[in-house]
Amino acid sequence: xxDIAKEDDILGRARVRDTPELEAYYEDLAKQExxxxxxxxxxxxxxxxxxxxxxxxxxxxxxxxxxxxxxxxVRPEDAGRRVxxxxxxxxxxxxAACGWLFSGIQxxxxxERAGAHRHAASALRFIMEGTGAYTVVEGHKMSLGAxxxxxxxxxxxxxxxxxxxxxxxxxxxxxxxxxxxALEANFYExxxxxxxxxxxxxxxxxxxxxxxxxxxxxxxxxxxxxxxxKFRWDQTYEALQAYARVTxxxxxxxxxxxxINPKTGADPMLTMGANMQLLRxxxxxxxxxxxxxxxxxxxxxxxxxxxGGKRFDWKEKDIFCVPPWTWHEHxxxxxxxxxxxxxxxxxxxxxxxxxxxxxxxxxNGGHQVVTG
Numbered sequence: 001x002x003d004i005a006k007e008d009d010i011l012g013r014a015r016v017r018d019t020p021e022l023e024a025y026y027e028d029l030a031k032q033e034x035x036x037x038x039x040x041x042x043x044x045x046x047x048x049x050x051x052x053x054x055x056x057x058x059x060x061x062x063x064x065x066x067x068x069x070x071x072x073x074v075r076p077e078d079a080g081r082r083v084x085x086x087x088x089x090x091x092x093x094x095x096a097a098c099g100w101l102f103s104g105i106q107x108x109x110x111x112e113r114a115g116a117h118r119h120a121a122s123a124l125r126f127i128m129e130g131t132g133a134y135t136v137v138e139g140h141k142m143s144l145g146a147x148x149x150x151x152x153x154x155x156x157x158x159x160x161x162x163x164x165x166x167x168x169x170x171x172x173x174x175x176x177x178x179x180x181x182a183l184e185a186n187f188y189e190x191x192x193x194x195x196x197x198x199x200x201x202x203x204x205x206x207x208x209x210x211x212x213x214x215x216x217x218x219x220x221x222x223x224x225x226x227x228x229x230k231f232r233w234d235q236t237y238e239a240l241q242a243y244a245r246v247t248x249x250x251x252x253x254x255x256x257x258x259x260i261n262p263k264t265g266a267d268p269m270l271t272m273g274a275n276m277q278l279l280r281x282x283x284x285x286x287x288x289x290x291x292x293x294x295x296x297x298x299x300x301x302x303x304x305x306x307x308g309g310k311r312f313d314w315k316e317k318d319i320f321c322v323p324p325w326t327w328h329e330h331x332x333x334x335x336x337x338x339x340x341x342x343x344x345x346x347x348x349x350x351x352x353x354x355x356x357x358x359x360x361x362x363x364n365g366g367h368q369v370v371t372g
Contacts, residue, residue, distance in 0.1 A: 014038040049291055051323035053088045053098045055307040060317035067105045076114045082107055098321035099293030100179035109168045113161035116191035121180040122154040122269045125171045126297055126342055128317055132166015137229050139198035140205045147233030147299055153225035153269050157196055172297055174344045176271045205229040209262050226261035226268035240278040252288040254279040267348040274344040279332035286366030287329040290358040294322045294345040301339025303332040310372040327361055327368050
C-alpha cells in the first residue's frame with residue numbers, strides 16, 4: 001500500500017477518492033454514454049508501453065505434424081487457405097500471434113492450387129520446406145524455394161499453388177490482420193475469375209529488380225510497395241556473409257540487414273517490415289527493448305533468446321515472438337557456425353506514427369537475469 005500511496009502523490013496522476021456523491025455522478029454520466037476521464041486515466045496513459053502479449057516459442061517439431069494433419073482433413077478450396085495459425089495466449093480474442101500481428105503455417109501438396117483473392121491486410125511468406133511452390137501477385141508469378149521471402153502487399157490479387165512435379169510445401173504466413181481489423185479497414189474479396197491470368201514471364205519481378213544496387217533504366221514502377229516481390233535466400237545469406245566481413249554488427253542484433261523496396265530504400269510494404277540477422281559463432285548479444293511487435297523464425301542454426309527474463313531455446317524453423325517494450329537478447333550456442341534469424345514486424349507503422357522508441361539495458365553488463 002505504501003507504493004500505491006507514493007504513486008498517488010505524484011503530480012499529474014489521477015488520485016480522486018470515491019465518495020457517495022461521485023458514485024452518483026458516475027452513474028448519471030453513464031446514462032448518457034459518457035464518463036469521467038480521471039477514472040480511467042491511469043490505465044489508458046501508462047508510464048511506459050505495456051505489452052498485452054506474452055513471449056511464446058512455437059517448436060517446429062511439435063507444430064509440423066499438426067499442420068500436416070490438415071492435409072487429410074480439409075481441402076484448400078474448401079478452407080480458402082489451409083493454415084494453422086499461431087495463437088498468443090493473451091491475444092486470443094483477435095487471433096494474433098503477437099500484438100497486432102497474425103502468423104500461421106500454410107501447407108499445400110503437389111498439384112494443389114488455392115484461388116486468387118485480395119484483402120486490405122498486408123501479407124508476407126517465408127518458405128520453410130518443400131519444392132514446386134509458386135505465388136502469383138498481380139500477375140507476377142514467382143517460383144519459391146526454401147527460405148525465400150515473398151510479398152503480397154495490401155490490396156493486391158494473389159494466389160498460391162504447388163506444381164504437379166513438386167512436393168508438399170509449408171511456409172509461414174505473416175499478416176497485419178489484427179491491426180487492419182482494429183482500424184476497421186479490412187476487406188476480403190475473391191477474384192471474379194477464380195484465378196489470375198498472366199502473360200508475364202516466370203520470375204520477372206526478381207529478374208528485373210533483384211540485382212543488388214541496379215535499377216532498370218526503363219523502370220516505370222509506380223506502386224506504393226516494392227517492385228521486388230521475392231527475395232531469394234541465397235542472395236540474402238551471401239549479403240549477410242559479405243557484410244559480416246566488414247562490420248562488428250549491432251551489439252543487440254548481430255549482423256542485421258533489412259529487406260527494402262529497391263526503388264526507394266524504404267520498407268517493402270507500408271505497414272510491415274522484415275529483417276534477416278546473422279549471429280556469429282558463439283555470439284551473445286546485449287539486451288534492449290523497443291516499441292513494436294516482432295515475430296522471429298529461425299532460418300539457420302540453433303541457440304536461445306532471453307525474452308523478459310525467460311530463456312527460450314530454439315533451433316531451425318522454430319518460431320518465437322517478442323512483445324513491445326520487452327527486454328530481449330540472442331545467443332548462438334554453436335561454436336563453429338553462424339545462426340540466422342528471419343523476422344517480420346510492425347516497425348514501419350510505429351515509425352510512421354512517431355511511436356518508435358528504444359532503450360538499451362545498462363545493468364549486469366547488458367544482459368538480463370534469467371528467471372525462467
